[in-house]
Amino acid sequence: MVKIEFEVNGRQRSGDVESRLTLADYLREVCGLTGTHLGCEHGVCGACTVLLDGEAVRSCLLFAVQAEGSSVTTIEGLSNPGELSHIQEAFRAHHGLQCGFCTPGFIVTAHALLSKNPSPTDEEILDGLSGNLCRCTGYQGIVHAVRSVAVQEPSSSVGEER
């Protein structure tokens, strides 16, 4: 067992965990934050995406012990209870979800993308979203939602590609 201490959604967590416990399982089983989902557990589908020190990462590819001293933000930490962030509102408005299973991963990814690059080109949006899989929506509503939140700059080519 290894001692760990790190922040999850602004709250300090500490305890003893097996070194092989993934960060995803730690969040789900120990913290009870089940919004982070397991879609493949081999780092491809992105359903387990969380922010580690502000960067989007696949929590199934991290051991909880590796998050020592860091700050983890899960989907639950992106909005206050009963409220929706800008991006979440956009997903809803554009029907960017159906069964909801991939949704937390996409929301976290979109947050990460747009905080780093508030005015992505269309190509950057598609590229940035291509690391998350969805089987229900055909990506239409997801892409429209992110486009709608992307800040339009005069020289931006959002919408130009299509």
Next chain:
Amino acid sequence: MSRFVGQSVQRREDPRFLTGQGTYVDDVQLKGMLHAAFLRSDVARGRLVSVNAERAKAHPGVVAVFLSGDINPGALEMRISSAAGSDMPGPPLRPLADSDVRFVGEPIAVVVAENRYLAEDAVDLLEVEYEPQSPLLDDLSAIAEEGVELVHPELGSNVAATMAVPNNDAKELLQSLPYSVSLELSQQRQTHVPMECRGIVVDWLAADNRIEVYASTQNPHEFRLQTAQLLGLPENSVRIISNDVGGGFGQKVYLSRDEMCIILASRLVQSPIKWTEDRRENLLGSNSARRDDILVSMAADDDGRIQAAGLQHFEECGAFPEMGTGGAGVAVAMYFPGPYRVPIVDWSTTSVWSNTVGRQAYRGPWVAETYARERVVDELATQMGMDPLEFRRRNVIQSEDLPHQHPTGPVLTDVSCSQTLEQAAEIIGYDSFRAEQEEARKSGRYKGLGLSLYVEPSAFGFGALGIEAATVRVLPNGTVNVTLGTGNHGQGLETTMAQVVADELGLDFDDVVVRDGDTDSSPYGAGTIGSRSAVIAANAAVNASQEVRLKVLQIAAEMLEASVDDLTIEDSKVRVVGVPDRGVTIREVARTAHNSPEALPSGLPPGLEATARFQAPPVTYSNACHACLLEVDTTTGIVNIERYVVSEDCGNMINPMVVEGQIAGGVAQGIGGALLENMVYDTDGNPLATSFLDYLLPTAADVPDIEYGHIVTESAVPGGYKGMAEGGAIGAPAAVANGVADALRPFGVKIRDLPLTPSYILGLLEPELLDR
């Protein structure tokens, strides 16, 4: 009256999904819950000689290891569906493999431990001995022959089912007419890939002799019945709780054998057991779909009018298919003529067992018919030197042809095949495309446009499948609870059914809450499958609402001293027509109904709720046309889809946004099937694409913005609705394949296989590159 139906109302269920507050099976935590993991066969066919569980049982944290001798006797009845008779033909079903194995992935043992990590450690410690035999797979016609080795020795043949309606006139015309084409096509095995794998938490409440199951299912009541049958329990001792379900597409319709094993295991331990299928299990052990070999032919006269068609269809149904003896062969034949006037058809279909995972219905299970037909139409048009659009125009069923009966049985009414063809062609700019294509060819660029026109049968009205139930309850404060026998898993039923009920009752959308999934509180129904919700569930909700509405009016009439005929309900208020300030709120009516029985009209019992059902006609047809504009890079074989158009007609739409979402999801799956997805087996029967690194799903970068056109031809069903949700997946593979064929027309290649990978396409252009 229609405030909400027809509007793209934002979905009520979204906030919990958006904020990670959904409850899927793996999110369920019960006190003392244990975790299960399976040991699965890695031999496709052979004798299972022994399983040694000594070391596994001794591993710390392991509570039990169950083999077939422990689990199987507890299965009193295993059936492919609750309605299936026990004499239904099919392979011998067994929870765990006992003396032999018949596909790689077949479950052999269940380990139950304190957590999933430990369970997997223990699985690693199990020792299995096999006597492998050579598996039967791949060459379907060879496996189907007499006298070969058998997948199921008990059955005497590898042919699971076969049916043929030969037509000598058709055969004759296909031979003799100058314009006649025959195509050999093959569709690869694909799998559903819901983003949430299957999973189950079973809580055996011994003191009550009850079992509660948290399930990821499309069909809670069916799950309940099958569980009851399996255990020999009365149904009312079984509760299925299906909260949020992360997709299904047909993979989660019936109780699967893995789930049966866990249910049986739960009776042998004192604690609840959770099993969450992991993605590798899902890819190789959950039933998959689509493997078809097709020989399709079509002949036309000199004017390009179809005179005859032929379809010889083989499908691989694996070892333990969902529907017992096969897949969708008969449906493929029946729907094959699709949107065209095809006078005669010579057809046969054969389902063949193999030592692979079983076949399961997957969004548009009979898609082979559209794929085969739309491809042969394009090739026949090409042979005649006619544009594929023009050929379709000459053969498509027109409104004045309705009702139209196909030689294969189906009678089409209320379809608008011709209108969708024209609309799709217009939106995609078909006429100007040919000039564009010509220009591009001059600079060595190969663009193509593929059409796919089809008719989608939906909302089948057979047996329980054709019936749905809704309970509408008005609470004392005037808000409404609705429960349905459906199994919502992304279709937005919490929203669309609320739209319907709110309109019927004159209420605000926010005052109606819709739930399904808990068999204790929802009426018996047939789940969410086969594109049935708009037609059947919505009408059940309407019927129940109408009963409630009548009672509301009767009570209000008493309260207002008016006649029922003079009343109207709007904005949650019952008013006298023409006298706007005379009215009572629904809340006041509800209060009266529940709390003041003395104020009710005489003879009217207290309370304000109703349960009603709707029984669907045998089938309801929607239709659509897909148009796909793409470019093939002939130096790399990469296909780039530039535009994708769907012109569809599903009658009246309850929520257009939801309709478009369903189309889009299906189209993406069809694109995946056309270009990327392939569940390959090697010659030893090992599935090779057992992770997302090898089973490739389309991503946001692979699906273009889809453009929609809507035509509305009401169905005969109340509300004028039609089911449409499988259509995207039915139409897309042919649209993409025809697009590629169109792009590569100058090269005269024969496209046989799917998926159209870069390697395959380049091999078509340069045959020396191909292995075969």
Next chain:
Amino acid sequence: MNEWFSSYDRQASRGLGVEVKPGPFTYYRPESISEISGLLAEIGENAKLLAGGQSLVPMMSMRLVQTENVIDINRVAEIQGIERQENFLRVGAATTQATVESDSVVGEAVPLLTQALPLVGHFQIRNRGTIGGSIAHADAASELPAVALALDAELHIAGSKKDRSLPAEEFFEGLWTTALEADELLTHIDFPIWEGNSGFALEEIAPRSGDFALAGAAVGLKLAEDSTISQAAISLFGVASTPVRAGVAETALRGESPTPEELSDIAKLALEGIEVRTDIHANAAYRRRVSVALVEKALTKALGEARG
């Protein structure tokens, strides 16, 4: 492409576990190179180094790799960072791909790296994946080993007994196999900086963006004063069991000032002497065919850039 993920030992007397949870291990988190070396001396035979984990962790989860010990090297400052020296760019092996991708010094000094990185997986992968991790993992279809090979990078290795360095061409030995011994750690990679009129390009084909390449070419060309090619590097990935230099084509380029037709002919020499592989995604013939097209495309771009 990743035979490991789609293969399993069928001779084994155990069935198919289809695991996704890793087996148990002891976890170490050293803070210096010497600490790592000390650990490797002791347990190197039974340990795995954990850098980004984007390749290692999935294999551990699927139990294709089982290890008693995991040495997490992500907190070792000595093996992180980007430093421009006179003739080369020194990149700490544990520097994340994302850090290198967005670094403007890299963009200026080693543009081939900046071109390659956006093609490596997806941005979430690059937030954790490291330069050294990718190179040490040595997947035949990944971009970074090919870039290291193209640029004749020098790979610095710390061992429990001694340190050494190797040129890239001696580092890659086979599929997922490098010259690293059990007690060794890749600490830094020196990427030579090409001065003068140079041009770089990286072209690849993958089934979807971010996937491992079916075939790819990383190219660098430098021009002499008289505008002929003085230095040519063509590194192919995805085609063989390691990245490979297209030596014959490179020789044909040196001293030349090729026309487009001549470039096309030289590209056809790219696969000379190279054994090309087949897997479930593409056969050898396909890989040969498209590699030629990719090399031609990359050479054209690089030459165009070099000529300014």
